[in-house]
Amino acid sequence: MKPRSSGSVIRLAAPLRALAHRFSFLLLVLASIALMMVGKVESVSVDAARARVTDAFAPILDAISRPAATAARVIESAVELENAFDENRRLKAENARLLQWKQAALRLETENASLRTLLHATAEPSVSFITARVIATPGSSFVRTLVVTAGRRDGVRKGQAALAGAGLVGRVIEVGEWSSRVLLLTDINARVPVVLEGSRQRAVLAGDNSDQARLLYLPPESPVQVGERVVTSGHGGLFPPGLPVGVVTSASERGVRVLPNADLSRVEHLRLVDFGLAGTELDLTAELK
Amino acid sequence: MTATFWQRLDKAGRNLAPFAVTVMLVLVGMIPIPIPSYSWVAPHLTLISVYYWTIHRPDLMRPGVAFLIGLLQDLLTGGPLGVNALMLVVAQWAVLNQRRVFLASTFALLWIGFAMVMTGAAFLQWLAFSVLNAGILPVKPALFQGLLTVAMFPAVGWLLIRMHRAFLNG
Numbered sequence: 001m002k003p004r005s006s007g008s009v010i011r012l013a014a015p016l017r018a019l020a021h022r023f024s025f026l027l028l029v030l031a032s033i034a035l036m037m038v039g040k041v042e043s044v045s046v047d048a049a050r051a052r053v054t055d056a057f058a059p060i061l062d063a064i065s066r067p068a069a070t071a072a073r074v075i076e077s078a079v080e081l082e083n084a085f086d087e088n089r090r091l092k093a094e095n096a097r098l099l100q101w102k103q104a105a106l107r108l109e110t111e112n113a114s115l116r117t118l119l120h121a122t123a124e125p126s127v128s129f130i131t132a133r134v135i136a137t138p139g140s141s142f143v144r145t146l147v148v149t150a151g152r153r154d155g156v157r158k159g160q161a162a163l164a165g166a167g168l169v170g171r172v173i174e175v176g177e178w179s180s181r182v183l184l185l186t187d188i189n190a191r192v193p194v195v196l197e198g199s200r201q202r203a204v205l206a207g208d209n210s211d212q213a214r215l216l217y218l219p220p221e222s223p224v225q226v227g228e229r230v231v232t233s234g235h236g237g238l239f240p241p242g243l244p245v246g247v248v249t250s251a252s253e254r255g256v257r258v259l260p261n262a263d264l265s266r267v268e269h270l271r272l273v274d275f276g277l278a279g280t281e282l283d284l285t286a287e288l289k
Numbered sequence: 290m291t292a293t294f295w296q297r298l299d300k301a302g303r304n305l306a307p308f309a310v311t312v313m314l315v316l317v318g319m320i321p322i323p324i325p326s327y328s329w330v331a332p333h334l335t336l337i338s339v340y341y342w343t344i345h346r347p348d349l350m351r352p353g354v355a356f357l358i359g360l361l362q363d364l365l366t367g368g369p370l371g372v373n374a375l376m377l378v379v380a381q382w383a384v385l386n387q388r389r390v391f392l393a394s395t396f397a398l399l400w401i402g403f404a405m406v407m408t409g410a411a412f413l414q415w416l417a418f419s420v421l422n423a424g425i426l427p428v429k430p431a432l433f434q435g436l437l438t439v440a441m442f443p444a445v446g447w448l449l450i451r452m453h454r455a456f457l458n459g
Contacts, residue, residue, distance in 0.1 A: 028356045029377045035360070035371030036421060046370060053364040057316065065320045072323045136319040138366035141430030142418040144329070145367035146321075174367070181367050188422055209426060211326065226423035266323040 047174045054147055055176035061135040062149055069133075069268065102202055130272040131156050133181070133193040142209060144187035146170075148270060151178040156272055159238050164270040167244040167261025168192070168232065172272060180272075184264050185213050185245070194258075195233035196247055199223055203246060204260060211265070212249060224251040230258050240275045291459060305392075306456035307349045308358070310449065311338040315362050320324045329430055332438040335446055336410055339377050340403055341449045343384040344391045346457065355381040355390040376410050383409065404439045 035056050039046050055209030080087065132150035137167075152175050162169040162182045170184040183190050194205045194215070195221040201222045203215040218224065228248045246260040314334040321328060335358060342350035359374030366373070384391065384406060391402055411431040419426050 016379070018456065025382045027354055028352050029375060031356070032371040032375035032378060035363075035374065036369055038416070039370035040421070048366050050367065053361070057365060060316055061319060064316060068320045068322050076323075091425070134321050136316075136365070137321045137334070138368060139318040139328065139331035140366055140368055140414075141329045141434050142414065142426065143366055143368040147365075147367075149320075183367075190427070207431070209329075232298055263325065265326045266321075268323060268386070 048183075051174050051176035051179075054174075054181065055151070058135065058147070058149065058176070058179035061147065062133075065133075067137045071270075128155075128274045130156060130274065131269060132156075132180075132272060133269050134267055142188075143266070144184040144190075144207065144209060146172070146182045146184065146267065146270075147179055148182060148272070149179060150272060151176045151180050153177055155274060156180045157274070161232075161239050161243060161273045161275070162270045163243070163273055164262040164267045167246060169260075169262050169264060169267060170272055171238065174198070182270070182272075185260050186211060186264055191216075192239065192245065193233045193235040194230050195223065195241075196222075196248070197229040197231055198225065199228070202235070203256075207228065210258045212259050213246070215248075215258060218256060224248055224256050226251055228237050295387070297418075303456045306452060307338070307342040307346055308354055310452050311335055311342070311350075311358050312353075312361065314338050314445070315358065315365065319365065329432045330437050332441040332445075333407070333410070333434060334438075334441070335359075335373070335377065336380060336407060336438065337403070337442055337445045338449060339381055340384055340406055341446060341453075343381050344388055344399075345453060347385055347388060349457075350381065352378050352381055365415055369421050372414060375417060377412050379413060380410050382408050396443075396446075400439070400442055403442050407435045407438055 014273050065128075128148050132148035132154075134146050136147035138145055148162075156172055156175050158172055158175050160172045162171060168185065170182045170187070170190060172180050173183040174181040175222040184207070185192060185205065186209065188207055188209045188230075190205075190207040190213075193202070194207040195202050199222065201224070202216065203218045205213050207213045208217045215224075215230075226248055230245045230248060232239040232241055232245060238246055246258040248256060249259045250257045318331055318334040322331075323419070325376065339350060339355050339358070343355075355377040356374050359372075359377035360370070362373040362377075363370045378424070384402075387402075391399060412428075415426060415428050415431045
């Protein structure tokens with residue numbers, strides 16, 4: 001536009017347009033802030049919208065995450081090749097140790113089964129796994145979630161536990177048709193009822209966006225030792241009891257910190273576990289938040 | 290008649306390039322790379338793109354476009370709605386106000402300018418998350434993310450220049 005050469009209408013329009021321009025900025029800022037509030041209040045419908053959008057982009061995310069995964073695997077196998085000899089020796093030693101454990105486990109299993117028949121204990125609900133690939137991470141330091149390639153049609157339900165390797169990773173917070181989102185243990189919104197394996201002391205594991213999580217609601221004089229294992233307690237009905245979560249790394253007046261067993265920053269595949277527990281289908285997340 | 294229609298379609302398609310490239314960068318920024326702790330400090334590629342296009346083609350990177358891209362990022366990353374949207378809109382506005390300075394400056398100055406924008410954006414993001422979580426969050430991860438983004442700026446900038454020349458050199 002050339003305001004100088006045009007008539008009075010445009011001379012008037014130029015500042016008006018500038019005003020509209022500035023106004024649009026303010027409007028958009030206000031819209032963003034309004035969205036933040038809506039997200040806080042209307043979290044159910046926001047989650048639904050989020051699941052739709054994530055579903056729509058999941059195929060693209062799946063496709064573009066494959067080359068990165070392949071490259072990582074190639075590099076990893078090169079490194080593994082280099083350490084093959086040492087690794088082999090270590091694994092042999094570990095295998096010998098594990099065989100002993102296997103004997104112990106078999107003996108305990110038969111003993112457990114016979115004791116159960118004596119007591120008429122109810123059987124544990126059956127467990128089924130859904131394996132899914134991680135296709136997206138938030139790419140933000142304030143949000144700790146993962147998007148995985150399994151959704152409602154694969155049997156994923158909200159609240160299911162996500163396991164990877166040696167332990168609990170998080171739980172499903174949002175389910176789309178063929179993708180779902182997992183909230184990691186270390187996210188600031190994550191709360192998991194846990195129990196210290198040694199002392200049987202109950203606590204709540206809370207993330208704070210760092211690599212370790214904190215234990216909340218521990219009695220002040222509870223004996224917590226560094227290296228003690230932390231497992232899910234099963235309270236709240238969301239997770240079954242006894243899932244390995246992590247290890248206590250420090251215990252001081254400033255709090256007890258727990259390092260998750262699974263390396264949360266490099267999870268490639270995870271197992272979503274359907275424990276068939278009653279109440280998983282319910283929206284317990286709001287209560288836990 | 291048909292020629293003008295196809296020409297118009299072609300032009301519209303080309304004008305969509307900044308938006309499409311930025312959306313692609315949203316997705317690329319979310320690729321899980323198995324480097325320890327990488328996913329928490331992954332560079333904010335979207336901001337680089339918004340910065341670049343606001344300087345070079347402000348007519349194609351309007352506040353509304355920045356807002357939409359931010360909203361998409363909020364929806365995909367699983368964070369609270371509106372945070373990235375706010376950040377990108379404010380960044381777009383700040384860059385647009387100083388556009389003349391940026392247009393006339395050298396690459397090094399552009400880089401420094403981006404570092405300043407990134408600092409502001411990281412601070413804004415930290416502030417928004419702190420308010421939403423009703424507590425003061427550690428600012429360090431946001432700063433690391435900012436540093437990594439600033440370090441990535443030349444590479445992504447080069448890519449954007451190539452895109453710019455390929456699609457919008459008319």
